[in-house]
Amino acid sequence: MRCSIAARRWPPRPRPLFDEAQLVELTDGSIAKVLGPDYAEADSYPIRTRMPSPPYMFASRITALSAQPGKLEPCFIEWEYDLHPDAWYVSDGLVPAFVSLEASHAMIVAFTYIGCDQLFKGQLRYRAVDSQTTVYGPLPKAGEVLRGRVNIKSFLKVGKNVLIAYEYLCYVGDRLSFKLEANSGFFLPKDIEKSKGVNTAPYLKAGQPAEPFQPPLRCGRASFDNSHIEALQRGDFVACFGDAAYAASRAPRLYAPAAKMLDRVVSISASGGAFGLGEAVAERDIDPSHWVFRAHFKNDPVMPGTFLVEGCEQLVKFYLCYLGLYSLPGMVPHALSPHSYSAKFRGEVKCEADTLRYRLTCKSIHCDYQADGQLERMALVFLAEIIYRGNVIGMCDNLGAGFSRAPAAADASAPALTAIEA
Incomplete structure (x- = not known):
């Protein structure tokens, strides 16, 4: 068929x-x-x-x-x-x-x-x-x-x-x-x-050494609590990142309030991770009374895989803000297309009080420049691991985000991410 x-x-x-x-x-x-x-x-x-x-x-x-x-x-x-x-x-x-x-x-x-x-x-x-x-x-x-x-x-x-x-x-x-x-x-x-989780080691093997990426802005903070995340959600970049250089940044909110899947960023670096292009680790506290457990599924409550991936995407958005990419004048965020990515799940998040963790690794950053040296477009690709009770129960490979220089009439509201089904 x-x-x-x-x-x-x-x-x-x-x-x-x-x-x-x-x-x-x-x-x-x-x-x-x-x-x-x-x-x-x-x-x-x-x-x-x-x-x-x-x-x-x-x-x-x-x-x-x-x-x-x-x-x-x-x-x-x-x-x-x-x-x-x-x-x-x-x-x-x-x-x-x-x-x-x-x-x-x-x-x-x-x-x-x-x-x-x-x-x-x-x-x-x-x-x-x-x-x-x-x-x-x-x-x-x-x-x-x-x-x-x-x-x-x-x-x-x-x-x-x-x-x-x-x-x-x-x-x-x-x-x-x-x-x-x-x-x-x-x-x-x-x-x-009995599922033993996902082995992500093969996905984290670096090939050619990545060329270092110099982010537009550098933040002195290496961790962020819920008050920082809420500040960014309100559009207050300076309160979140603690630097007036972020004042010109403008970005869509991280999440709809009922879909929040990010409570804190416990560590973040623009040069960490297996590829030297950045890594971020974040957490979400699991509340058994959360509405999503009543919806997915009746009498068989588990966290939806798509909601877990939404948490990965919220962390990607946070990381893009952290790098200062939304401060670049004239650059429009967009989904990468055509673009392919994958998801794999070998476990589930139960309707029990616990803490869920995401580990985001930047795999590649590709930039194209105009003849005058201005940035024309860039594409970032990530691996996201979903960690629950010590096991990697889910993985999203090749999550992508793009920015391009576009005419003033371009639609600047386009989401910056692609997403995965689970």
């Missing part, structure tokens, strides 16, 4: 197969009430196949579905999501990447329709494994309609577990924004617990 990466001509909007109210019922209520009495058995299992609950449900309607009840075979599902300008996640008019990426969980409706809960007798739990994403253009923005299609390529039984290979294509109108190739699956809880 192949799909071109070119622009797709979507048919006129059909009457949805399932509307938003039905999706909420499937997720938080009764499957049988929507799909009929043949699915009553699934309702008897407290832990079953569910999309994330609102407000972490990013699907407004299902528009097409080829899955067949009782058959674990290739199929597709299509949906739409209305990105309201006043949604809780919108900050400075921007929609963070985790929304578009988490929207892929609309495909869980296909698993529900197939009857995976009946097939697995409620014994298996759905989890993400890894992904490779290629960005072709801007991510969906507030006020637009996201159109998604997941092509489920295969189901593979490994013991009692089931591995799933799929691709997710995210469109805005007829334009393809990004494509994600991924693996997920249904797993026994004991097998989830």
Whole structure:
């Protein structure tokens, strides 16, 4: 089941197969009430196949579905999501990447329709494994309609577990924004617990020695507490970094308030890390009462992988501010495209009080200059490790950020990061 990466001509909007109210019922209520009495058995299992609950449900309607009840075979599902300008996640008019990426969980409706809960007798739990994403253009923005299609390529039984290979294509109108190739699956809880984490050592092996990068600004602070982060969130660069040289910096806020995933930066250096191009380590305190555990998933609470990646992206944004890149006159932040990056998860963050840690390593910084010596464009690439209870449970490789000199009419509000599904 192949799909071109070119622009797709979507048919006129059909009457949805399932509307938003039905999706909420499937997720938080009764499957049988929507799909009929043949699915009553699934309702008897407290832990079953569910999309994330609102407000972490990013699907407004299902528009097409080829899955067949009782058959674990290739199929597709299509949906739409209305990105309201006043949604809780919108900050400075921007929609963070985790929304578009988490929207892929609309495909869980296909698993529900197939009857995976009946097939697995409620014994298996759905989890993400890894992904490779290629960005072709801007991510969906507030006020637009996201159109998604997941092509489920295969189901593979490994013991009692089931591995799933799929691709997710995210469109805005007829334009393809990004494509994600991924693996997920249904797993026994004991097998989830046995995961030994991700070995990131091969990703941190430096090749050619990197040419030293001289950041526009140098900050004397090597760590930052929550008050510094909150100051930067307010746009007060001087209060955060303690130097008047940062006064001219302007940047979008780090996060929407309900999506904050950064409490402190415990260490940071513009010349540290395996490549000598910089390293930052940050933490987020895990609060079991956080709203996201009630949404992801009902009766099976774990921190969403996309929220963990959002924490990595917030640290990247902080690091870009720390380097003084937002102080460069005439330089516009943007997503790198076309650009590919990957994510891998071998563990989960539980609904228990603890501390999550991120370690960000800058892998490369590429700069192009005009004939007069002015910076024309730059691209930064990072490896982010997600550390929980002493293990690297997740990794995002090739997170990218770009800045370019652009005409005054250019859109300076474009997000500076690309993002990954988990």
